[in-house]
Amino acid sequence: MDKTDLKSLEIEELEEIFLKLGEKKYRAAQAFKWMHQKMVSSIDDITELPQGLRDKLNSNYRVSNLKIAERLDSKQDDTIKYLFVLDDGNVIESVMMKYKHGTSVCLSTQVGCRMGCEFCASTKSGLVRHLLPGEILEQFYQIQKEQNISISNVVLMGSGEPLDNYNNVMKFFKIIHDKNGQNLGYRHITISTCGLVPRIFDLADEGIPINLSISLHSPFDEERKKIMPIAKKYSIREIMEACSYYIAKTNRRVTFEYTLIKDVNDHQKDALEIVKLLKGMLCHVNLIPLNTIKEFSHTKSNEKSVLKFKDILLKNGINTTIRREMGADVNAACGQLRRDYIERGYS
Ligand code: SAH
Numbered sequence: 001m002d003k004t005d006l007k008s009l010e011i012e013e014l015e016e017i018f019l020k021l022g023e024k025k026y027r028a029a030q031a032f033k034w035m036h037q038k039m040v041s042s043i044d045d046i047t048e049l050p051q052g053l054r055d056k057l058n059s060n061y062r063v064s065n066l067k068i069a070e071r072l073d074s075k076q077d078d079t080i081k082y083l084f085v086l087d088d089g090n091v092i093e094s095v096m097m098k099y100k101h102g103t104s105v106c107l108s109t110q111v112g113c114r115m116g117c118e119f120c121a122s123t124k125s126g127l128v129r130h131l132l133p134g135e136i137l138e139q140f141y142q143i144q145k146e147q148n149i150s151i152s153n154v155v156l157m158g159s160g161e162p163l164d165n166y167n168n169v170m171k172f173f174k175i176i177h178d179k180n181g182q183n184l185g186y187r188h189i190t191i192s193t194c195g196l197v198p199r200i201f202d203l204a205d206e207g208i209p210i211n212l213s214i215s216l217h218s219p220f221d222e223e224r225k226k227i228m229p230i231a232k233k234y235s236i237r238e239i240m241e242a243c244s245y246y247i248a249k250t251n252r253r254v255t256f257e258y259t260l261i262k263d264v265n266d267h268q269k270d271a272l273e274i275v276k277l278l279k280g281m282l283c284h285v286n287l288i289p290l291n292t293i294k295e296f297s298h299t300k301s302n303e304k305s306v307l308k309f310k311d312i313l314l315k316n317g318i319n320t321t322i323r324r325e326m327g328a329d330v331n332a333a334c335g336q337l338r339r340d341y342i343e344r345g346y347s
Helices: 011-020 026-036 051-060 133-147 162-177 197-205 221-227 236-250 268-278 303-315 336-343
Strands: 067-073 079-085 091-099 102-106 110-112 127-130 153-156 189-193 211-215 254-260 283-289 320-322
Touching: 011 026, 067 133, 079 133, 091 133, 102 133, 127 162, 133 162, 153 162, 162 189, 162 197, 189 197, 197 236, 211 236, 236 254, 254 268, 254 303, 268 283, 268 303, 283 303, 303 320
Parallel strands: 102 153, 153 189, 189 211, 211 254, 254 283, 283 320
Antiparallel strands: 067 079, 079 091, 091 102, 110 127
């Protein structure tokens, strides 16, 4: 594991390595293409490089490679959940969802998470480690290869808090966007955060127009603190300021995710407060029915209250949709599959 992962490096960094090894610069572009277009899993598979150079690389470098441990196909829809084993034996999960307009994947950015949201399975054993850019990319590549498809959209809504692994996630964006790699447009990428305010400002300054999604879950600081520990650090007002800055910089519409929990955050007063908060903002609300987990005793709001909640927002001019419950039969909520797998004693 001490060897540097070549798949985690941007093309300029690869060029430096090749030059240091006394090689020509163009070799870096070749290696990059083989790793990120052909999606090879080892240095030896980069057959465009001479054998001697591959041997030289193998002594100090490696290439991230994920193995599929489990694949669960939903019987209800076109959702497939993957459980991957990392080179160090840790496991992570990703989800593939087929829509009419294309295929979307939901990727993990950390093994575990340290944000501590009460309702989220990913955080229940804390943070194990950050994922490398190559390991985030590998989830995309493995699914693409296994399904023999071209993925059109990426959402960083799997396990982990992407802005808590800021540098690696930025590298992931740059590499997946590179024309010598997947050439995926930034507008096809969404990052979801529980609200790490300083990092939202940093992200706005990166100059990359990706979609920002904020996990709000309550419009009241005191209520939000009860279910999301991060709310003790950053207030909703600070999040809103960061979002306004993000919109001003990128001209992108921000999404607010709102998981509806019965009798916790699904009252009329919650909906009305969201209206006050978001009125006039270039944004959209995505209501998510709670996916129950055994560590959180609450249940999802009933259908009637979900529709009523949506209605209040819509009537007051807030764009609102209800997220389809995809893959509910394959434990598609973040972190659930990994926890089951670990508890079953396979890892
Ligand atoms: N750390 C990022 C990504 C988390 S997962 C974030 O907080 O945004 C993406 C979304 O799923 C978040 O809005 C998260 O709060 C929500 N989520 C987590 N567990 C859930 C559950 N059991 N039911 C419904 N939504 C959940």
